Structure formats: C-alpha cells, structure tokens
Amino acid sequence: MAKLILSRLVRLILTLLAVSALTFFLLKQLPGSEIDALLPPNAPRDPETIALLEERFNLNDPLPVQYFKWLGNAVQGDLGTSAFGGLSVSGQIKDRLPITAELAFVSVFFALIIAVPLGIIGAYRPKSKTDSIISGINQVFISSPNYLVAAVLLYVLSVRYGLLPTVGWTRLGDSITGNLKSVIMPALSLALLEIAIYTRLIKTDMSATLQEDFILSARAKGLPNRYVLFRHALRPSSLSLITVLGLNLGALLGGTVVIEFIFGLPGIGGKLLQSVFSRDVVMVQGLAVFISMSYVVINTLIDIAYLVVDPRTRSRGV
Amino acid sequence: MAKSDTKTARLVPPGLPNEPLLQVKDLKTHFQVPAGIVRAVNGVSLTLDRGKTLGVVGESGSGKTVLARSIMRLNLGDHVIASGSAKFEGKELLDIPMSDMPDLWGVEMAMVFQDPMTSLNPVVKIGRQVTEHIRHHHGTSKSDAKDAAIALLKSVRIPEAEARFNAYPHELSGGMRQRVSIAIALACGPKLLFADEPTTALDVTVQHSILNLLAQQQRERYMAMIMVTHDLGVVAGRADEIMVMYAGKVVERAPTKTLFEDMRHPYTEALMRSIPKVSERSHTRLSAIAGRPPDLINPPNGCSFSPRCAYAGPRCFEEAPPLVDVPGSDHQFACWLPVGSEEGKEAFERNLAARVPQAVAIAEGRVTEDLTGDLEQAAAEAVAEAAAAEEAEGT
Ligand SMILES: Nc1ncnc2c1ncn2[C@@H]1O[C@H](COP(=O)(O)OP(=O)(O)O)[C@@H](O)[C@H]1O
Numbered sequence: 001m002a003k004l005i006l007s008r009l010v011r012l013i014l015t016l017l018a019v020s021a022l023t024f025f026l027l028k029q030l031p032g033s034e035i036d037a038l039l040p041p042n043a044p045r046d047p048e049t050i051a052l053l054e055e056r057f058n059l060n061d062p063l064p065v066q067y068f069k070w071l072g073n074a075v076q077g078d079l080g081t082s083a084f085g086g087l088s089v090s091g092q093i094k095d096r097l098p099i100t101a102e103l104a105f106v107s108v109f110f111a112l113i114i115a116v117p118l119g120i121i122g123a124y125r126p127k128s129k130t131d132s133i134i135s136g137i138n139q140v141f142i143s144s145p146n147y148l149v150a151a152v153l154l155y156v157l158s159v160r161y162g163l164l165p166t167v168g169w170t171r172l173g174d175s176i177t178g179n180l181k182s183v184i185m186p187a188l189s190l191a192l193l194e195i196a197i198y199t200r201l202i203k204t205d206m207s208a209t210l211q212e213d214f215i216l217s218a219r220a221k222g223l224p225n226r227y228v229l230f231r232h233a234l235r236p237s238s239l240s241l242i243t244v245l246g247l248n249l250g251a252l253l254g255g256t257v258v259i260e261f262i263f264g265l266p267g268i269g270g271k272l273l274q275s276v277f278s279r280d281v282v283m284v285q286g287l288a289v290f291i292s293m294s295y296v297v298i299n300t301l302i303d304i305a306y307l308v309v310d311p312r313t314r315s316r317g318v
Numbered sequence: 319m320a321k322s323d324t325k326t327a328r329l330v331p332p333g334l335p336n337e338p339l340l341q342v343k344d345l346k347t348h349f350q351v352p353a354g355i356v357r358a359v360n361g362v363s364l365t366l367d368r369g370k371t372l373g374v375v376g377e378s379g380s381g382k383t384v385l386a387r388s389i390m391r392l393n394l395g396d397h398v399i400a401s402g403s404a405k406f407e408g409k410e411l412l413d414i415p416m417s418d419m420p421d422l423w424g425v426e427m428a429m430v431f432q433d434p435m436t437s438l439n440p441v442v443k444i445g446r447q448v449t450e451h452i453r454h455h456h457g458t459s460k461s462d463a464k465d466a467a468i469a470l471l472k473s474v475r476i477p478e479a480e481a482r483f484n485a486y487p488h489e490l491s492g493g494m495r496q497r498v499s500i501a502i503a504l505a506c507g508p509k510l511l512f513a514d515e516p517t518t519a520l521d522v523t524v525q526h527s528i529l530n531l532l533a534q535q536q537r538e539r540y541m542a543m544i545m546v547t548h549d550l551g552v553v554a555g556r557a558d559e560i561m562v563m564y565a566g567k568v569v570e571r572a573p574t575k576t577l578f579e580d581m582r583h584p585y586t587e588a589l590m591r592s593i594p595k596v597s598e599r600s601h602t603r604l605s606a607i608a609g610r611p612p613d614l615i616n617p618p619n620g621c622s623f624s625p626r627c628a629y630a631g632p633r634c635f636e637e638a639p640p641l642v643d644v645p646g647s648d649h650q651f652a653c654w655l656p657v658g659s660e661e662g663k664e665a666f667e668r669n670l671a672a673r674v675p676q677a678v679a680i681a682e683g684r685v686t687e688d689l690t691g692d693l694e695q696a697a698a699e700a701v702a703e704a705a706a707a708e709e710a711e712g713t
C-alpha cells in the first residue's frame with residue numbers, strides 16, 4: 001500500500017513537471033510582442049525599461065533555459081511579479097486561495113452530507129414516494145444555473161429576511177461566525193447542482209450494489225438494514241462519486257468566477273478573469289500554472305482514495 | 319453408503335423438544351414479473367428433524383434456491399407472492415413481521431451461498447465479516463469476537479487463521495473463501511443451515527473437502543441441514559433424506575437409501591443417470607437430461623416433466639400426477655407410470671418403439687445431450703402417435 005502511494009506521488013511529480021512546462025510554453029506562443037504584454041499599455045517603452053524586462057524575465061535565453069529558470073523560482077514559491085502594481089503572483093494566491101478553497105470544500109461538504117443519504121434512500125426504496133420527491137427536486141436543481149440560485153438565496157436570505165450579509169467576505173481569522181455567514185450562500189449556490197449530480201451517482205451505483213450476492217449474504221446474517229447499507233453497500237458504491245468529486249473540486253479550486261462576482265468574494269476566479277482582461281500575462285501565467293497544479297494534485301488524491309476504498313485495486317499493481 | 323445409517327441412528331440430545339425442527343406445508347413462492355407469474359416454488363411440503371440432513375435435488379431452475387430462501391424469507395421485493403406454512407420449532411415463520419426476521423437470521427438459521435466469489439464483500443476484511451454478526455447478535459466485545467472468529471476459522475481448517483483475519487476476500491482461493499462463508503454461517507450457532515450448492519462454483523479438487531467439512535460441523539453441532547444441489551451424487555452419502563424437485567414441486571421424496579434402491583420417478587432416474595463421474599464432477603449443468611427445463615410461467619398441461627419424459631403416456635399430458643405414498647414405506651412420488659412398475663415398462667417400450675428420442679437414448683445407454691432439435695415437440699408428437707397407433711390396433 002505504502003509502495004503504491006509512493007508510486008502515485010512519483011507520478012504526481014512527473015505530471016506536475018509536464019503540466020507546468022506545457023502551460024509555460026503555450027503561454028509563450030501568445031501572439032504579440034512579449035514586452036508589450038509585460039508592460040501596462042500606457043507605460044513608456046524606452047530601451048532601458050525593455051532591457052530591464054528582458055533581464056528580469058530572461059527573455060534573451062533559449063526557451064528551455066527560460067523554463068528551468070522560471071521553474072527554479074516557482075519551486076521556491078516565486079511565480080513572478082505582475083507588472084501591474086507589482087503584485088506577486090504567489091502573494092495573490094496566498095491571499096485568495098483560502099477563500100476559493102473554503103468555498104470549494106464547504107460546497108462539496110454540503111453536497112455530500114445531503115446527497116449521500118438521499119442517494120441511499122433512493123436506491124433502497126426505489127419508486128417510493130420519498131424517492132420520487134427526491135428525483136423531482138433533483139430535476140429542479142440540475143436545471144437551475146448557480147447564478148439563479150445565488151440570486152434567489154440573496155433575495156430571500158439577505159434582502160427579505162436580512163439573515164446573512166449580501167456581499168463581501170469575513171476571514172476565518174477575523175470572526176468565525178462572520179466567516180460562516182459569508183460562506184453559506186455562495187457555497188449553497190454551488191452545492192445544489194452538486195447535490196443533484198451526487199445523488200444520482202450514489203443512487204445508480206448503490207442500486208447495482210444492492211443486487212450483489214454479498215448484500216444478501218450480509219442481510220442473511222441478521223445485520224440491521226442500516227448497517228448493511230452503510231458498512232457493506234456504501235463503499236463499493238462510491239467509486240464514481242469519488243471520481244466526479246475530484247473533477248468538481250479541481251474545477252472549484254480554479255475559482256468560480258460567477259459566484260465570486262455575485263457575492264463580491266476576492267477569490268482566485270475573479271483575479272484570473274480580471275488579469276485576462278487587463279492582459280496581465282505574468283499573473284495569468286502564474287494562476288494558470290497554479291490551477292493546473294491543483295487539478296493534478298487532486299487527481300492524485302483521488303487515485304489514493306481509490307486504493308483506500310477498494311482493496312482490490314491495491315493488488316492490481318501500479 | 320453406511321454413513322447415513324449411523325446418522326439416522328443418532329439420538330436426540332436430552333432436553334430438546336421432540337417436535338420436528340422445521341415443518342413446511344404447501345409452501346408457494348411466486349414472482350410477479352412483466353411476462354406473467356413465475357411459479358418458482360409451487361406447493362412444497364417437508365419435515366426436518368433436528369440434526370438431520372435433507373438433500374434437495376433438481377436441475378438448475380427447478381426452484382431449489384427459491385425454496386431455501388422462502389423458508390428463511392430471504393426472497394425480497396414487492397414482486398414476491400408467498401403463501402403456505404413454514405413452522406420453525408413450532409412457530410409460524412410466515413407470520414413473523416418482516417422487521418423481526420433479522421433476529422432469526424444467522425442465529426436460528428443461516429445460509430451458505432453458492433458462489434464464494436460473490437457472496438463475500440470484496441471491500442470488507444474477512445475478520446469483520448466473521449465477527450460483525452456475532453457482535454450484533456450476542457453483544458460480544460470486539461476482542462472476544464475476534465478470539466471466537468479465529469477459533470472458528472481454525473475449525474473450518476483455514477491455515478494461518480490469525481493472518482487471514484486481516485485479509486480481504488480476493489486474497490484467498492475459492493475453496494478458502496467458501497470455508498470463510500461456512501465459518502460466517504456457523505458463527506452464531508444456527509440450528510438449521512441451508513447450504514445452497516456450496517461446491518458448485520468450486521474447483522473439483524476442493525469440493526469433497528468442503529462437503530466433508532459441512533458434514534463434520536453439522537455432526538458436531540447437532541445442526542439440521544438442507545443441502546441444495548443439482549448433483550444427486552453430492553447428497554448420496556451425506557443426506558438422511560432426499561427430496562427431488564422439478565418445476566417448483568416435489569416429484570419424489572424418500573430416505574436416501576430407499577431412494578437409491580427403489581426410485582420411482584423418471585426424473586429421479588434421469589438425474590441419477592446424469593451424476594457426473596467422480597473424476598469429472600465439476601460444473602455439470604445437467605445438460606444430460608434431454609430437452610429444456612420447464613417454463614415456470616406457462617407450465618405444460620398435465621405432468622410438468624411430460625415433454626421430456628421417456629415414459630410419458632397420454633394421461634401424462636392431460637392430468638398432473640399427485641404426490642402419493644409407496645404403501646408401507648416412507649417414500650412418496652408423483653408419477654402415473656413410475657419406473658419399475660408394469661405400466662411404466664409398457665409405456666417405455668411403446669415410446670421406444672415409436673422412436674421417442676429420450677426413450678431411445680436411455681435404451682442405447684448414451685447420454686442425451688447430443689440430441690438436437692426441438693425435443694419437446696418431437697416427444698409429444700411421438701407419444702401421441704404411439705397412443706393413436708395403439709388405439710387403432712384395438713385392445
Ligand atoms: N427474485 C426473483 N424474481 C423473479 N424470478 C425469480 C427470482 N428468483 C428466482 N426466480 C426464478 O425462479 C426460478 C427458480 O429459480 P431457482 O430457485 O434459483 O432455481 P435453482 O436454484 O433450482 O437453480 C427460475 O426460473 C428463476 O428465474
């Protein structure tokens with residue numbers, strides 16, 4: 001097991017290298033002069049500044065050399081400094097990631113604690129009244145875009161009843177309740193669609209598992225239904241859920257532009273969008289690398305989760 | 319074999335009531351499916367005493383598994399229609415609320431399933447699977463349950479039981495997994511064990527040792543056992559009594575020795591003929607009996623075995639034979655023209671003369687699996703022709 005995890009980690013590092021190189025080289029291929037991209041549009045373009053920039057970004061080196069120099073800095077946590085206001089990319093990530101990550105994890109957490117029981121009920125009592133109610137609600141969730149959900153929540157919870165703040169973010173360090181209040185609505189807006197998807201996944205996989213012989217044999221031992229469902233059926237039914245969970249988390253860590261915008265959250269998605277519009281190449285490049293990295297890391301975690309959940313995968317080798 | 323005689327002679331331990339452990343009367347389990355009603359178990363009666371073994375034999379699809387599950391009430395779903403009576407220690411099982419059944423499962427009666435590759439949970443360690451119901455039913459502490467489980471694994475002869483306790487099912491061979499399944503079934507000391515084709519999915523080389531293990535455990539625990547199999551050879555030396563099933567019904571029932579010496583039903587005879595040689599007793603599907611197993615949704619008129627029977631006469635296609643006693647003997651069968659009787663012999667000769675394929679096959683002593691074509695059709699036609707010819711000749 002430890003050996004398998006180690007091999008996953010080695011693979012992780014190789015993938016990280018490949019992904020960072022790919023992102024780096026692709027962004028170098030953008031049309032237009034690099035100096036133009038590095039300078040704010042209205043900045044003076046005198047030879048000294050240009051020489052300084054070429055020096056600073058190693059633009060006169062061959063591409064591979066540029067990459068390795070960049071990589072060397074990146075490994076030390078330096079993803080470059082934007083020419084716009086001199087913001088460091090890693091500083092921005094450090095500032096904004098906690099918000100984006102909290103939003104991602106809280107929404108997935110909401111989705112899981114609601115979807116798993118609903119999916120199990122749907123599989124255990126298919127075609128029951130409860131099941132049809134759940135399916136109906138899911139149908140609504142699946143067809144509601146998150147900005148619509150956000151608008152409804154904002155109207156009801158903030159405007160109408162004033163229970164929660166409309167916009168802005170209170171950091172966890174400043175106030176725990178304030179932080180909770182600011183995360184609830186955005187997380188819920190993201191969670192509804194996830195609830196619908198996860199419920200279906202669990203229900204489908206669980207229905208198949210419940211047909212298995214080992215479920216009947218567990219029942220025939222006189223174990224209570226609830227125990228059979230949670231101890232015997234849930235784990236073998238969670239593999240597709242884990243996969244989708246990973247994809248979702250990866251996407252959420254890249255920032256959720258619309259939700260961040262609606263709730264005025266200073267997250268990663270908003271910054272990325274803003275940098276694209278202002279043609280802040282350094283920032284876009286740094287964030288792009290970071291986002292691809294999070295995908296790769298999450299994927300590795302998913303691989304490891306498979307190993308934990310299904311022991312049969314452990315003997316299938318690397 | 320002599321083994322069954324010694325079993326019969328065993329005394330009931332003192333203190334146990336003398337009533338039968340299990341009494342089943344006219345038990346029916348039908349399934350409502352889109353195509354109609356599957357009469358999987360269609361009026362079965364049986365009696366089983368404590369410590370005894372009943373062999374239930376029949377081809378695949380004859381309703382053996384459904385019967386075993388019906389008694390345990392393990393046929394789950396809204397499409398199950400159950401009726402009749404099954405009394406366990408005098409208590410009507412069919413009247414127990416479904417929610418109370420789990421209190422009996424594992425403790426009073428348990429089941430060993432056919433395929434140990436699928437009946438153990440692949441993501442749960444062996445140890446938990448052997449201990450969880452001990453802990454649930456008896457409230458045993460974790461460490462006591464572990465000790466009990468390891469003793470149990472040793473008693474079903476699993477080597478390195480301590481190490482296996484932490485293994486997952488896929489790390490064990492098929493034979494070992496079935497030993498684990500047996501340990502699980504025995505864990506709470508059931509009074510009645512159902513073994514549903516416990517060796518069918520296993521390699522030939524381990525089948526014997528598994529059957530012997532079951533017999534040994536049963537003896538030591540004074541446990542009653544219902545051994546379900548498609549292979550008469552499996553229960554020959556091991557059951558006190560044998561019940562032959564066809565199309566959801568009992569077609570013959572007798573103490574093992576009587577059945578083998580004096581079988582009356584043509585289907586029993588066909589099963590006997592299809593017992594695989596010891597050297598090749600593996601995954602026999604009993605293709606040796608000509609023709610298709612019966613359609614349980616639209617059963618044939620008359621005797622359900624008639625389309626495939628080498629003895630069938632005109633009456634067989636019209637009227638279903640009742641289960642009757644062999645006078646002065648603990649032996650029942652359901653057949654109009656039984657094996658060994660004068661009428662049976664005549665019917666067989668007549669069918670042979672008419673070249674009814676299954677009769678020809680028996681006469682030539684060859685296995686009938688190489689017979690092709692629509693046998694049922696051919697058989698019915700041939701029998702009708704033979705009868706017509708006889709009529710024409712005049713009596
Ligand atoms: N849950 C079920 N729903 C519908 N039909 C079933 C079900 N279980 C068994 N059957 C049908 O009942 C018949 C008898 O099956 P079974 O008892 O498994 O036969 P055997 O064990 O003798 O091979 C088969 O035709 C099978 O398809």
Ligand code: SF4
Pocket residue numbers: 583584585621622623624625627628629630631634639652653654655656
């Ligand atoms: S002889 Fe007739 S009654 Fe007897 S088994 Fe054959 S078909 Fe059925």
Ligand SMILES: [Mg+2]
Pocket residue numbers: 379382383384514515
């Ligand atoms: Mg069966």
